[in-house]
Amino acid sequence: MTLQKHTINDVAKLAGVSKKTVSRVLNEEANVRESTRLVVMQAVESLGYKPNPQARGLASNQSFLIGLIYDNPNKSYVSDVQEGALTACEEHGYHLLIQPMIHDQNDVVDKIESLIYSSRLDGLILTQPFSDNKSLNTLLKKINLPYARIAPTEMMDDSLNVVCNDVESAYQMTRYLISLGHIKIGFIVGHPDHPVSQQRLNGYIKALQENKIEYDAKYVQQGFFDFNSGEDCARRLLSLEERPTAIFASNDYMAAGVLKVASQKQISVPHQLSVAGYDNAPISSYIWPALTTVKQPVTQQALMATTLLIQTIRKKMPEETTINLENQLIIRESTAPF
Amino acid sequence: MTLQKHTINDVAKLAGVSKKTVSRVLNEEANVRESTRLVVMQAVESLGYKPNPQARGLASNQSFLIGLIYDNPNKSYVSDVQEGALTACEEHGYHLLIQPMIHDQNDVVDKIESLIYSSRLDGLILTQPFSDNKSLNTLLKKINLPYARIAPTEMMDDSLNVVCNDVESAYQMTRYLISLGHIKIGFIVGHPDHPVSQQRLNGYIKALQENKIEYDAKYVQQGFFDFNSGEDCARRLLSLEERPTAIFASNDYMAAGVLKVASQKQISVPHQLSVAGYDNAPISSYIWPALTTVKQPVTQQALMATTLLIQTIRKKMPEETTINLENQLIIRESTAPF
DNA sequence: CTCAAAAATGACACCGGTGTCATTAAAGAA
DNA sequence: TTCTTTAATGACACCGGTGTCATTTTTGAG
Structure with missing residues (x-):
C-alpha cells in the first residue's frame, strides 16, 4: 500500500539532498545537475510521492485552478468545451472549476469576482456571451487576472482569443x-x-x-x-x-x-x-x-484557449494571442436542389 | 477596490481579537460569545476578507474538493448530474472536480487513485458504471475515502447510495x-x-x-x-x-x-x-x-448524493445512508392503443 | 595551477490558516 | 463570598511546500 504519507522531506532524505533541491527537480527549474535529477526522480518514484497542492499553492501563491464560465442551454456544446479545457488542464497539471452562470442576472460580474477571490483562480476561460461582456473584461483587466475568450466578436488586442468566423x-x-x-x-x-x-x-x-x-x-x-x-x-x-x-x-x-x-x-x-x-x-x-x-471545432477551440491561458499564467507568453480555427460545412439529407 | 490583500491577521487586528478567534467564527465553532462573533463578522465584512483555501487546506488537511467520476456518452445526463452536484457543493463551500473516464480502460482504478492523491480529494461521487465497480469500491474503502454512489445496483450497507428503481x-x-x-x-x-x-x-x-x-x-x-x-x-x-x-x-x-x-x-x-x-x-x-x-430526477439525485457525501465528510453522519427517489412516466405522442 | 565567474546546492524564513493546550473570564455550587 | 466547573479566548507550533540569499562546487580563462 503506497499510502500518501510521504512529504518532500522523506524524498529529500532518501535522495540525500535538501528539500529545496527536490522542489527544483519537481518544478523543472534550471541549474540542477542531471545526476542529482535522476537520483531525486528515483526517490520520488519509489516512494510514490505526490506533492501537496495546498502547500504548493500557499507557498507560491497559486491555486493551479482555472475557471470555466458558461451559460449555455446547449449541453453538448458545454460538454465539448469542458472536454477540451480538461484535456489542456490535465496536460499541464491544472484543474478545472466549472461555473455555470446566468448571464443576464444583474450581479454576474460580482459573482464572478467573488468566485475568483474565494477560489484564488489562476485564470479564467470565458465562453459566450461572457466573452463579450464589457464590464467583466474591464474587471479582469483591472485585477490583472489572465483569461482567454472563446468566440469573441469584439477584439481586444492584448487579450487571448480563440475566434471562429x-x-x-x-x-x-x-x-x-x-x-x-x-x-x-x-x-x-x-x-x-x-x-x-x-x-x-x-x-x-x-x-x-x-x-x-x-x-x-x-x-x-x-x-x-x-x-x-x-x-x-x-x-x-x-x-x-x-x-x-x-x-x-x-x-x-x-x-x-x-x-x-x-x-x-x-x-x-x-x-x-x-x-x-x-x-x-x-x-x-x-x-x-x-x-x-x-x-465548429469546439473541443479544439477550448483546448487551444486553455493552452494559451496556461502559457500566459506561466509567463511563457504565447507567440499568437489570437487563434482562428476553421468551421466545416456538413452536408446531410435535409437539403436538396430546388 | 476591495483587493484581496487581507489576511486573517488584518481581520483579527481590526476586531481586536486573536486570529484563532476569527478562525473560530468563520468555521462556526462552538464557544464563541455572540458579541465577539458580531464584531468579527463586521470586521470580515468591512475588509471583504476571504479566507485563503490553500492555507486552510494545508492546516486542516482538507482540500474542499469533491471529485465527480463519469463515463457517459449522454451529455445531457452528465450535465444534469453536474448541475446537482455543483449546487450542493456551492451550498457547503466545496468545489467540484469533474473527471470523465473511460470505464473499460484497464487502469481506471489506478488513475482514480492517482487523482485522489494528487488532488487530495475530500470525497468522490460515482456514477454508473463506476458505482458498481468492485475493485474501485474496495480501494475507496481501504483508503477510507468518503464516497457516494448514484444508481448502484449492488448494495453495500455502509456506503452512501442514491438509488433509483x-x-x-x-x-x-x-x-x-x-x-x-x-x-x-x-x-x-x-x-x-x-x-x-x-x-x-x-x-x-x-x-x-x-x-x-x-x-x-x-x-x-x-x-x-x-x-x-x-x-x-x-x-x-x-x-x-x-x-x-x-x-x-x-x-x-x-x-x-x-x-x-x-x-x-x-x-x-x-x-x-x-x-x-x-x-x-x-x-x-x-x-x-x-x-x-x-x-429520472437526475439533478435531484446528484444533489442528494453530494449532500450526503459532504455531511459524511464533515462527520455529521446523515440519518439515511440510502435515498430512493421516484421516477416518473412521461406519456407523450409516440404511444397509442393497439 | 590559480582565481574569478558561473553553476549547483542548501539553510531558513515564510505563505495563511488550524490544532493543541494553556490561560483567563464567566457561571454555578456550596 | 469563595471555590469549582465550564465557557471563552489566546499563544504558538505546525501543515508542506517555495523564495531568497548564502554557501559550496564546478568550470574555464589566463
Missing part, C-alpha cells in the same frame, strides 16, 4: 443553399443576447447580397436558440403566401423545430423544403432527415 | 404498453457494461410474466445505448414476420433510432407502432412524434 460559415451555408437553386431562403436568428446571432445573420445577408437576392424581412424570424422558438418561427415562415423553399436556422435545435413543423404540415424535407442548422449538435444526426449543418 | 420503472412502462393492448412488445437492451441495462430488462420481463405474456427472445435485441444501435435493433425487430406493435428501448437515443427506422419503413408511429424510451433526454421532446419515456 461565424459570418464566414453562415455565408458559406447560405451560398450553398443558393447554389442548390433556392432564392426564397428563410432565416431564423439566434438569441439576441448572443453576439454570434448577429454574425450568423450577417453571413446570411452577405451571401444574399453577393448573389443579388433582395433581403426580405418577412423571411427573417427572431428565435432564441431553443427548440420551441424554432417551431414558432417555422410556423410563421411556412404560413407565408410565398413560403420559403429553404430555411436556415442559427442552430440545430431550432432547425429540429422546423423539421417538426414541416412534418406536421406535411411538407416533405428535403423535397419541398430544405433545412439547414448550425453547430452539429448530436440531435442533428438523430433526427430524420439528418440535418445539414455547420460543425 | 429501474426495475420498477421499466415494469411500469411495460405495463402501460400492455394496458394499451400491446402483446408483441419489442425490447432493446442497453449497453451490457451498464448494470441498469439488466434492471430495465428485468422490469420488462416482470411485467410480461405478471400479464401472462410469454417471453419471446426474438423480441429482445441487444443495443448499446446509442442511436445507431437503436436503428440496428429496430431494423431487426421490424423485419420479423410477426413484427412487434410496440418497442420499448432502454434509452431515448435508441428509441430515436427506432423512430427513424419506422419512418424509413413507412410505419406510422404511434398508429402502427408504439415506441417508448427511457431517460427523458432533451431529444425525446425534439423529435416527432415526441417520445413517451421515463424521467
